[in-house]
Amino acid sequence: DGGITQSPKYLFRKEGQNVTLSCEQNLNHDAMYWYRQDPGQGLRLIYYSQIVNDFQKGDIAEGYSVSREKKESFPLTVTSAQKNPTAFYLCASSIGQGIYTQYFGPGTRLTVL
């Protein structure tokens, strides 16, 4: 079955640690996105990638980094520079650039201890 997988579902991090969230898709989509969801604030864009080896900052990229070495994979690293990383992280993908539907993964809940 085609879809988007995110792992782990729950992640706990100590302050000062970097952690990497995985996002994999087998939909053959060119574009991938990372969003952060906080209670009462909706979704906010962290990074997006329209093609392999290229990615762009979104509205809240500070403290995060990404890579896009393969079409299927778009991992997100939450660095120690991110001041308030506790949130629900959602990965999405779409066929390409333009007005195409984005499909979302199940999400990863990150908690900083």
Place this chain on the structure above:
Amino acid sequence: SQELEQSPQSLIVQEGKNLTINCTSSKTLYGLYWYKQKYGEGLIFLMMLQKGGEEKSHEKITAKLDEKKQQSSLHITASQPSHAGIYLCGADSKSFSNSGYALNFGKGTSLLVTP
């Protein structure tokens, strides 16, 4: 600033009742998406509207985009417990001169359906 306004923020309806959720933009929308989310889960795509006056339906859910392409409504007929969740509208960022083709989202409407 929040560019997509959803109303109401939350809604409690009795099973079998109809309800409407609104999504309003100050700018013309090039693509308007409706998603549903269960708590702690990912977003499920419901419908996408592009043309002014467009209306789409899926089972008991109908979404409309007004002629000016600045407001959309989501209407649920004869609500059921399975309709409970958070409904989010998202708009193509081209409407807001933002990041590439990512989506800007409203804050969501939380729906609870009581027996």
